[in-house]
Amino acid sequence: MNALQLTSEHANGFVVITVAGELDLATRPDLSAFTQDVIDARPGTVIIDLAGVTFIDACGLSALIAVKRYAREHDTPLLLAGAPPVVLKLLKLTNLDASFTVISRTGAMSPPPGCPEGASHVQTATPLADR
Template structure:
C-alpha cells in the first residue's frame, strides 16, 4: 500500500494542496478529510497540485469529484494544477476534463481573477511539464 502524502500552503486568499502518491480506494478518505479541512477554512481559492500523483483509479477520480462538489457548495473556486498524463487521460476518458479547471506550467489557461499569484506559486513550486 502506497501512502498518500498531502500538504498545504496558505498565502493571501488561496491555498495550495500538494498531492503525492496514489489516489485510490485506500487513500480516498485521506484526500477527502484533508481537502475538506482546507476548504472549510475558506481560503478563497484552492489549487490542488497533482504533479506527484503516480496512480489514479475510479475511486480517486470520485474523490476529486467530491472535493469539487464540496468546494462549489462552499463557494470556493477549485483548480487542478500539474496533472500528470495518467490523471489527464482519465479526466479525458470520462469527459470530466470540461468539469474541472486545469492549469499547467505553460500558463495556456489563465486562472480566474485573483488567482494569478496562486498559479504562479504552483508553477514555480511544481515540476510541471509544459503542455
C-alpha cells in the same frame, strides 16, 4: 503501494494542496478529509497540485469529483494544477475533462485569473477542452 502524502501551503487568499502518491480506494478518505478541512477554513481559491500523483483509479477520480462538489457548495473556487498524464487520461476517458479547470504547474509563471500575485508557481488557467 504508495501512501498518499498531503500538504498545504497558504498564501495571499489562496491555498495549494500538494498531493503525492496513489489516489485510490484506500486513500480517498484521506484526500476528502484533508481538502474539506482546508475548504472549511475559507481560504479563497484552492489549488490542488496533482504533479506527484503516480496512480489514480475510479475511486481517486470520485474523490476529486466529491472535492469539487464540496468546494462548489462552499463557494470556493477549485483548480487542479500539474495533472500528470495518468490523471489527464482518466479525466478525458470519463468525459470529465471539461468539468475541471486544470492549470499548468511551473516555477515562475503568472497566477491564474482570480489568484493573487503571490501565486508565482502556476500559469494562466486553460481548460482541458481547449488543449
